[in-house]
Amino acid sequence: MAIAWKSLTRRAGGEVARSLLAAVWFMFLTFPIMVIKVSPLDKTIEWRWMRMVYVGVGAFFLSFVWRYLLERKETGPDKGEAGSWQKRVGARIRTDRRVFIPLLAAVGAFVLVFPLLFSSYQTSIMITALMYVMLGLGLNIVVGLAGLLDLGYVAFYAVGAYFYALMNHHFGIGFWVALPLAGLLAATFGILLGFPVLRLRGDYLAIVTLGFGEIIRLILENWNEFSFGPSGIAGISRPFTFGFTLTLEEHTIYLYYIMIGLVLFTILVVGRLRNSRIGRAWIALREDEIACQAMGIDKTRTKLMAFALGATWAGFVGCILAAKTTFINPASFTFMESAIILSIVVLGGMGSIVGVIVGAFVLILLPEYLRAFSEYRMLAFGAAMVLIMVFRPQGIISGIRQRYEFHAQTGEGAQP
Amino acid sequence: MTAALIPVLEVNGLIMDFGGLRALDDISIRVGRGEIVALIGPNGAGKTTFFNCITGIYEPTSGEMIAHPPGGLSKRLNRLKPNKVTEQGLARTFQNIRLFQKMTVLENVMVARHCRTRSGIFGAVFRDERTRREERDMVDFSYRMLVKVGLEKYVNELACELPYGAQRRLEIARAMATEPFLLLLDEPAAGMNPKETAELDELITRIRDEEGLSILLIEHDMKLVMSISERIYVLDYGQMIAQGTPGEVSANPAVIKAYLGEAFDA
Numbered sequence: 189m190a191i192a193w194k195s196l197t198r199r200a201g202g203e204v205a206r207s208l209l210a211a212v213w214f215m216f217l218t219f220p221i222m223v224i225k226v227s228p229l230d231k232t233i234e235w236r237w238m239r240m241v242y243v244g245v246g247a248f249f250l251s252f253v254w255r256y257l258l259e260r261k262e263t264g265p266d267k268g269e270a271g272s273w274q275k276r277v278g279a280r281i282r283t284d285r286r287v288f289i290p291l292l293a294a295v296g297a298f299v300l301v302f303p304l305l306f307s308s309y310q311t312s313i314m315i316t317a318l319m320y321v322m323l324g325l326g327l328n329i330v331v332g333l334a335g336l337l338d339l340g341y342v343a344f345y346a347v348g349a350y351f352y353a354l355m356n357h358h359f360g361i362g363f364w365v366a367l368p369l370a371g372l373l374a375a376t377f378g379i380l381l382g383f384p385v386l387r388l389r390g391d392y393l394a395i396v397t398l399g400f401g402e403i404i405r406l407i408l409e410n411w412n413e414f415s416f417g418p419s420g421i422a423g424i425s426r427p428f429t430f431g432f433t434l435t436l437e438e439h440t441i442y443l444y445y446i447m448i449g450l451v452l453f454t455i456l457v458v459g460r461l462r463n464s465r466i467g468r469a470w471i472a473l474r475e476d477e478i479a480c481q482a483m484g485i486d487k488t489r490t491k492l493m494a495f496a497l498g499a500t501w502a503g504f505v506g507c508i509l510a511a512k513t514t515f516i517n518p519a520s521f522t523f524m525e526s527a528i529i530l531s532i533v534v535l536g537g538m539g540s541i542v543g544v545i546v547g548a549f550v551l552i553l554l555p556e557y558l559r560a561f562s563e564y565r566m567l568a569f570g571a572a573m574v575l576i577m578v579f580r581p582q583g584i585i586s587g588i589r590q591r592y593e594f595h596a597q598t599g600e601g602a603q604p
Numbered sequence: 605m606t607a608a609l610i611p612v613l614e615v616n617g618l619i620m621d622f623g624g625l626r627a628l629d630d631i632s633i634r635v636g637r638g639e640i641v642a643l644i645g646p647n648g649a650g651k652t653t654f655f656n657c658i659t660g661i662y663e664p665t666s667g668e669m670i671a672h673p674p675g676g677l678s679k680r681l682n683r684l685k686p687n688k689v690t691e692q693g694l695a696r697t698f699q700n701i702r703l704f705q706k707m708t709v710l711e712n713v714m715v716a717r718h719c720r721t722r723s724g725i726f727g728a729v730f731r732d733e734r735t736r737r738e739e740r741d742m743v744d745f746s747y748r749m750l751v752k753v754g755l756e757k758y759v760n761e762l763a764c765e766l767p768y769g770a771q772r773r774l775e776i777a778r779a780m781a782t783e784p785f786l787l788l789l790d791e792p793a794a795g796m797n798p799k800e801t802a803e804l805d806e807l808i809t810r811i812r813d814e815e816g817l818s819i820l821l822i823e824h825d826m827k828l829v830m831s832i833s834e835r836i837y838v839l840d841y842g843q844m845i846a847q848g849t850p851g852e853v854s855a856n857p858a859v860i861k862a863y864l865g866e867a868f869d870a
Contacts, residue, residue, distance in 0.1 A: 456729075457729050460728055460729055460731065461725070461728050461729065464723070464727070464728030464735075464739075465717075465718060465721055465723050465724075465727075465728065465738075465739075465742075466724065466725060466728050467728065468707070468711055468714055468715050468718070469715065469718055471704065471706070471707055471711075472704045472707065472715040475703075475704035475705055475706060475707065476702045476703075476704060476705075478661065478686075478698075478702060479698065479702035479703070479704065480704075480715070481661075481685070481686040481687050481690075482659060482661075482686050482687075482690060482695075482696055482698075482702075483687075483690060483695075483715055483716045483718065483719070483778065483779075483782060484687045484690035484691055484716065484718055484719025484720075484782050485687055485715070485718045485719070486685075486687050487685075487687070493725070497725070589706075589707060589708050589711060589760075589762070590708075590711075591708070591760045592710055592743055592747075592759060592760065594747055594756070594759065
């Protein structure tokens with residue numbers, strides 16, 4: 189008893205000491221921005237010592253919570269409560285039709301009435317989020333399924349956008365004609381990029397694709413005769429409305445429904461691809477390239493298909509972006525865009541469709557709704573990203589594989 | 605045996621150089637229809653290099669490799685890509701297990717059906733009748749392969765969650781799903797306990813008898829090699845030092861000296 193008590197107090201003492209250390213460290217780190225306030229006008233320095241106390245006390249208590257959470261994560265999902273209930277809820281939603289159908293109906297109804305309930309501004313934000321859902325799902329094919337780290341995905345996005353913008357500017361081609369063509373053109377660019385990088389993997393592939401993204405952007409920025417340079421292209425037509433004249437607000441709502449349709453189409457296609465002969469070849473390629481080839485899969489074809497099919501969605505979304513904003517310039521296609529789309533895939537969960545959708549909403553909507561916190565917006569956003577990666581390195585929702593049921597002995601397969 | 609030998613694989617004068625190092629020096633091997641042939645030798649003798657040459661992972665410096673599929677046209681394997689070699693009907697397993705870890709056991713086998721199926725992007729998206737039939741056949745075929753190696757109870761588990769011995773057997777099931785006429789097994793018994801090795805012995809013989817395919821295996825477990833193989837080739841430092849029946853090989857002084865050790869008492 190005495191020994192147990194002694195070890196307990198020693199452990200508690202250790203925890204307090206560690207938290208104290210964390211508190212001191214945070215006070216030191218935040219000292220320059222939180223405590224010192226230099227006023228250049230009246231040349232005075234204000235020392236806000238109370239703030240240092242707040243930081244210290246806050247860090248002291250938060251470090252307990254932090255270590256508790258880390259410890260719970262260490263014990264593993266089988267033993268820890270959190271993992272098991274998440275798994276149970278996930279399985280329940282997927283398998284139990286009484287839960288799944290009402291949930292789907294509720295989400296569907298909400299999605300349908302959204303633009304009628306909320307302002308045009310909210311709808312516009314939602315359109316942006318849906319565009320990133322599509323971009324995320326497209327990149328998910330390349331990165332999540334085929335395991336090819338592509339840092340230049342934004343290039344295909346730019347190809348789609350400039351294709352529609354230029355076609356519209358020069359030849360007056362409409363949105364609905366340009367949309368499939370933009371996808372096709374982006375797919376062609378995907379294959380063009382694919383060929384030189386067939387032999388590359390991992391870091392090397394990342395660097396080359398990064399370069400490709402930059403090349404496309406620099407061409408658009410500098411080739412004035414072709415792309416009108418940094419000043420961009422303005423006055424791009426909005427989607428054709430079959431004879432109706434719409435106000436700006438109605439146009440937003442119209443585009444919202446177009447986006448919903450396209451996202452559903454994307455989910456259907458990517459979902460079916462994932463559990464197909466091609467999808468399995470992609471995953472096999474990601475898991476082990478040599479074994480994949482030894483099992484009779486043509487590495488070249490499989491990789492090129494992943495690049496082409498991934499790029500197609502970026503082409504579509506690029507076309508939509510041009511139609512939505514009616515103005516594009518190279519500033520919309522910086523490396524930052526690629527990084528955000530990649531974050532959506534990684535944070536949401538590589539290879540998981542629901543994960544990527546959730547990831548896109550978190551990453552696009554969070555900064556918007558955090559505007560209330562004004563200057564702390566990006567800080568909170570960064571903290572959220574770090575937290576997700578520490579506690580769920582596999583992403584918010586990890587991909588699950590198709591299960592098959594067999595009637596014993598006969599070997600008859602049936603998909604649920 | 606040798607008199608009735610109809611070869612399915614013929615390798616003549618294979619040489620493989622890595623820079624200045626000759627890993628394989630003038631190796632010639634024949635595997636007959638329905639035969640179980642073993643390739644043995646000390647570590648670093650060049651056995652796995654030999655497999656990598658046949659399966660197209662390495663391109664040999666010189667020599668020729670010819671496949672004679674039963675009931676098909678003979679084909680040179682030189683300069684074929686690994687997936688084309690597999691399409692020809694040679695399937696292999698790996699010394700250090702190379703499963704698709706994050707796929708289910710069934711999917712691992714289904715991937716191996718890739719080269720025997722055709723459906724493309726169109727089929728995957730529209731799921732037409734032909735694709736659905738192909739998918740159904742693929743699932744059934746793969747399931748039968750799993751039954752054959754006794755893994756049917758793990759169908760939906762992830763490959764990385766299988767016990768070690770089961771992973772080895774899954775590699776064999778996956779290789780068989782490509783419908784080979786020659787199965788190349790690279791140390792299938794490595795890391796197995798005696799009971800698992802005995803089961804593997806039974807499995808390999810049964811596969812040969814039921815499927816009528818030929819097997820070329822690399823193995824260190826002498827008990828397994830001596831019990832299942834009909835002929836043995838012995839490699840040492842990239843050279844072929846002996847060949848023959850298990851009895852002949854284990855009595856060969858060069859083999860005893862190079863492989864089994866000076867003081868081995870056969």
